[in-house]
Amino acid sequence: MDECLQDVIRCDLCETPVPPKHCDICHIQLCEACVDKHLSDQSKDHYIVPFKQRRSIPKCPYHSTKLCIIFCKDCNVPICKICSSFGEHVKHKKEDILKAMAKKKELIRKDLQELEKSIYPKYQEAATNIPVQRADVNKHSQKLTTALDKQGEALHTEIDTIIQGMKSEIDDMDAQHISAIDRQEDAINKTSTDIKKVIQDLKRLLDTSDVCLVSEYTSRTEEFRSLPAQFQVTLHTFTPQEINREQIHQQIGFLSELTITYPLRDKPRILTDIQTWYIYLRRVKCLSDSELWTCGHGNIMRLYNLKGELLRLVRTKSGNEPWDIAVTRSGDLVYTDYLLRSINLVSGTRIQTLITLRGWKPQGLCSTSSRDLLVIMTSDDCTQTKIVRYSGSTEKKTIQWDDQGKPLYSFGYSKYVSENRNSDICVADCDAGAVVVVSAAGKLRFRYTGSPSTPLESFRPRGITTDSQGNILTSDFNKHRIHIIDQDGHFLRFIHNCGLQDPQGLCVDSRDNLFVAKKDTGKVKKLQYYK
Secondary structure, three states, rough: OHHHHHOOEEOOOOOOOOOOOOOOOOEEOOHHHHHHHHOOOOOOOOOOHHHHHOOOOOOOOOOOOOEEOOEEEEEEEEEOHHHHHHHHOOOOEEEEEHHHHHHHHHEEEEEEEHHHHHHHHHHHHHHHHHHHHHHHHHHHHHHHHHHHHHHHHHHHHHOOOOOOOHHHHHHHHHHHHHHHHHHHHHHHHHHHHHHHHHHHHHHHHHHHOOOOHHHHHOHHHHHHHOOOOOOOEOOOOOOOOOOOOOOOHHHHOEEEEEEEOOOOEEEEEEEEEOOOOOOEEEEEEOOOOOOEEEEEEOOOOEEEEEOEEEEEEEOOOOOOOOOOEEEEEOOEEEEOOOOOOEEEEEOEEEEEEEEEEEEEEEEEEEEEOOOOOOEEEEOOOOEEEEEEEEOOOEEEEEEEEEOOOOOOOOOOOOOOEOOOOOEEEEEEEEOOOEEEEEOOOOOEEEEEOOOOOOOOOOOOOEEEEEEEOOOOOEEOOOOOOOEEEEEOOOOEEEOOOOOOOEEEEEEEOOOOEEEEEEEEEEEEEEEEEEE
């Protein structure tokens, strides 16, 4: 029995059995309680390791009394403290040897798993396929021979293919039509649900004797008088043609394109006014159908709900006033800092500088359907303006000149950008008095300088957005109105006569309701402009 007890490894300081730690320099075993006591002896170096890893730390080949307790990440080798402090490793990245080895072991485990379960089986499968490939050569030759023998059937096959393709087009257009009907149904159902809730609330108010509750009641009946937007549809048709064997596709005929349009209101309906804390309000962007980010005079960006309740506020990283804001597809806020030449991402409670420009100052920006950022910027000397597309912080494309080498945009301080559903890039160029629209590739599509009734030189767009129909909306600051144009630049209608003093920033929600930032009143006005 005594011999068995003597075989048990004990702590060298307190005799505790089976100590979990080991000092690889002093070569003694330690229990958890004695580690700090051992380390308190500062007359010599110590290095504590798990007991199972004792004597695993190599000695330094240059300093024989030292252990390599540090790992040089740049050179990928273990080094001692002296090597770390002097010589070639001084400015290299380093970490504790045990942590580095744990990472290496994890990498080895992952590599082993990938080699065994993924890479090596692929090589085995490829080797198995070699005889199959040889056999496929003969099969392919037989197929070619068969195809030549069936040349006479090619005409019928071609006709069947074309007919099937046109049937597929019909199915696709039917799907679009049904989608439009579904959208209309969703709108009706949602409004019906809202009405039911209002009815319940009204019944409760009639039954209550709470004077405060009753006095706070505001009627919403006007909001529900009109049914949700009723779309108009031009049904697809088929025009048969006399069959000509030499021109099969043309003689079969063509399907006309399905078009679904929603009519605009003669006069927009005011849904709500949202009062903000800004003395001068400039920008508004939808986070959702019920939440809006805003910015204006000062260094604070504020998130409001439709009741005007402040949900959140964010101060800019630098303390400068943000020039423009955008909301990414993942719901994060992005803003441009003109003075600091930076584009910044607000994610949770953190503000990260994504991009810092040199020689250029950012103005308007927007988040695209492909999750890129479009940033319009002006050179420091105000002689050049361009749009840059970024993926994260990587520059993907620059748009600056037209086909004749002339600048697409004017040189000035007030420009804002939006992406249309067809990927066109739309810029409100206030200094030029124009909306400039280019394709995603940067080719000029058109310039809109105001409606036919707009006096020359009086059009000054200060905000821009696009809706689900591909229409472009831009705020005419001087004339206190919104211009609506289609995606090809044709004027459709004004939004005016509804209290739009000094309109600036614009955005639309998923239902094509328009939000207008009114500069001098600090209000955001929500409008319905489709029937």
